[in-house]
Amino acid sequence: MIHTRNLTKAYRNGFSRTFVLRQVDLDIDEGEFVTIQGPSGAGKTTLLHILGLLDAPTDGSYEFMGEPVYEMSENRRTEIHRSQIGFVFQAYHLIDDLTVYENLETPLIYKGLSGPERESKVADMLDRFSLVAKQDLFPNQLSGGQQQLVGVARALIIEPTVILADEPTGNLQSQQSEEIMETMTRLNETDDVTIVQVTHSEKLARYGERIVELDDGWVEDDYQIDQPEAVKTGH
């Protein structure tokens, strides 16, 4: 599903280059539930953006579902965003000028769904995340946690094959966090949805079956959870 070789991301900083990702080799199969961990500034968000086709690597190759990303046309990427990838942003990134309802509806509009179809799906999501009462509010009228919920709901609503979630529960109380993790686990188990999440929480990391540890752009560790003594990948 996701194969990267030598994936490198560097930023130009005056005359020097700052490396954010260094030669990342990552293979994620369909139906996996992967957690990425690492200290702040390790490059987790950057990696997720690249995996989500939102950013281009400086070097290295990346195949998404067997297609080299480098060769993809703009249109193909757009198509993938519409139907395959659900992205949960660390900073929520809701559209300020749209209500909760409309924020959820927007990806469906881009996907080209008819009015009634959209209505039932949005209603379903609002229900699932207990946001029915908030549907007509604007993002700035919501708490941080509520905004995060909407962000997650918006990623799930298109029924993607891959969910890329950047600290989806960072602002949620533990019970809510667990509910979300359970929702994702269910999607992973019943619908075979591939999930890549970033989290700082050891507890939430447990929901996944595999952990990738990132530090200063290097993949420090990559192991299955039920096999704690996994083979160390190194440099």
Added chain:
Amino acid sequence: MLRNYLKTAFRTLRRRTSYTLINGVGFTVGLICCILVLLFLRYEWRYDRFHENEEDVHRVLRDKRGNWWSTIPFPRYEEATAAEQRRLPRALAEQIPEIQAATNFFVGPHGEESPAYVVRGDQRFTENQLLYTTTGGSFFEVFTFDFLRGRRAEALRQPGTAVLTKSAAEQYFGATDVVGEVLTIERPGREREVEVTGVIEDVPPYSHFEFEVALHVNRIQNWGAFTYFRTQPETQVDGLAPRIESLMNEVRPARVEDPGLRAVLGGVRTQALTDIHLGPRMLYDPKPHRDPRYLWAFGAIGVLILLIVGINYTNLAVALSTERRHEIGVRKAMGSTRGQLSLQFLTEAMVLTLVCLPVVVVALEGLVPVFNRVMDTHVQFDLLRSPRLLAGMVGLALLVGGVAGSYPALILSRKGTVSLFEGSFDQDGGRRWSPRHALIGVQFVLLISLGSITWLVNSQLHYLQTKDLGFRTQGLVELAAVDSADTYRRLKTRLRDDPAVQAVGAGIGPGPGRFEVTYRAENSERVYSNGDVLNVTPGWFEALGITHPVVEKMQAAPGEGTARMLVNRAAVEALDYETAVGRSVVLEPEGAAPLRRTIDGVVDDFHFRPLYQRVQPTFLRVHPQVEDMSTLNVRAALISLDPQNLEEGLNRVRAAWADVRPDTPFPPQFVDDQLARLYEEEQRIGQMGMGLTVIALLLAALGLVGLSAYVVQRRTTEIGVRKALGASISDIVLRLNREFLILVGLAFVVASPLAYWIAQQWLASFAYRIDVPPLVFVGAGAGALVVSLAAASYQAWSTARISPADALRQE
């Protein structure tokens, strides 16, 4: 999808009040100006296009000594017979198969001629719009006018018949059902009864000739009727000119036989009816034409206003987009294509323009009449009756929105998604130069060049109005209805001892004077054609305040001696005489009766003609008394009133006129007004152009104010930090203004030569004009600087005053 765009657009616009307001005002004013300009251009373009198959109608022009003239082939104009006048139109229609019908006509009285009157019973109306034709019904075959009464086929069949317009019929008869009624047409020395054979709709104002009464006459008493013809559809008219010329030679053999005449004749050409109004005004063309350069200028101002509005929108939208880049990023991540994003931004701009449209319509309802008053046009703004106009307006609004929205749409939709989240395309930092700076630069160029051009046009117009013309105009009145020596004599006698009246003289007042005579020096064969002849009495000099010993001597012995000849300095120069007095000049040397006159004195040049042209060589024939002047030359009286006592003086003259000519309306004209009318066209165009330019300036300034507000707002954090680090308010204000300073400087360098060049093009059409003071450009540059500095500084200052903590919290 569209609904979603519309919703977002409305929300965006509602939430950002100052943004919406600035752009809304911009779009509204821009559209108003633009539509006004378009309506005006359409009005001018429609001239003469109301006739059926108007493109098949042409007129004949002939070149005589490099000037284009009308075509009545008179041997000498007073002497042409009725048959001679009819010959050419008849020959055209009969002998050239491509020509269906031909006509000639003249609308008078023209220029300096005495007025004509329409008399019905005991009522007498001054009528300045009599159309004379010798071709009768052919007139209505060439031109299309709708008949309300009478039949086209029977109208004007016989000499002595007339066709009235609806309003003429209503004025004279109070009804339109007047076919068969009889009127009397009265011109100086002639009276003639005519029978009404038809009533037509009023001639539309966008016709290059207007008339109230069309008359079928045996002879046109005037010089200068044009010959028009209608061809079969789709005739190549170019090929006709040589054939028309040989016909003209046939009907008037002198064109070939007389070597003098042959020497001055150039060729013959045809001019399409639809080209007349926008072409140069020929001698005897009845109405002012429109100089197409002014139409271009108006069009250009319209486009500039739209450009300014577009730039304002672009600048603000891009500045604002830094605020919205998360939204754009998210939409991309959710699978919005570039096209969809662009469409969203375009929708936003178009929604704004469409929302402005009702305001535009209401404003135009009020403004079009004002425009018509200033421009002396009859532009119509009638949305209900013209769905095409409405569609055009909506189309224009969408176009403006589309164009304005396209740059933001393009650059925002092209940004990489992550760079949108990270804000790495911050264009307002002022650290980098971007296309947006170029747009602001263009804005400044427009500010400076429009400002200085306006200034220069204004100075020239002022100069035209205030230049010393070399004679007195204050309190000077011209009475054009003085058409016989007897009338003049009696009027003068009545006014002689009146203290409110300073002087009375026979002779015309200043005016366009388009008729020129030929002359040559006594000892040279070279013939000049730009002479001006004035037949006057000594009182005329007195009224104008021009003194000369010869005139004084004549006045000392009133009515005695013979006519004397004075010339102006321009004439002396043209004749190339060292001392002119005592030498002679030959007037109309090529005519049947050349006049050799001895020069008795030289007067200083005075500007009797518009300041477009250099002072003409002028020949003043001073007659000791009015009875010595030929009837043809008695046309008007100049009366000088005591300027302190104008009202009183005018009343005296009115009373005297009522005694002398109780049958004729009192038509006084103040010479000041007449002079002002010479530049009427410039005044009108100048006023309207200036109005539009000022609007353009205000819009540009508004855009800059809005932009600097956003720039400053974007940099609130920076300002906060700098303050926390100890920067003073003035440091900050200066930093923020640096960018504008550089742009204004660059704009000044570009705009000054540009404005200078454009102003020179216009000024070159005046023989007498202002020197262009360099201060104008410096002033305009300084103005632009002040506008931008004031705008940016106010914003910067008010932001810089808030506490650092507040500034930082806003991030």
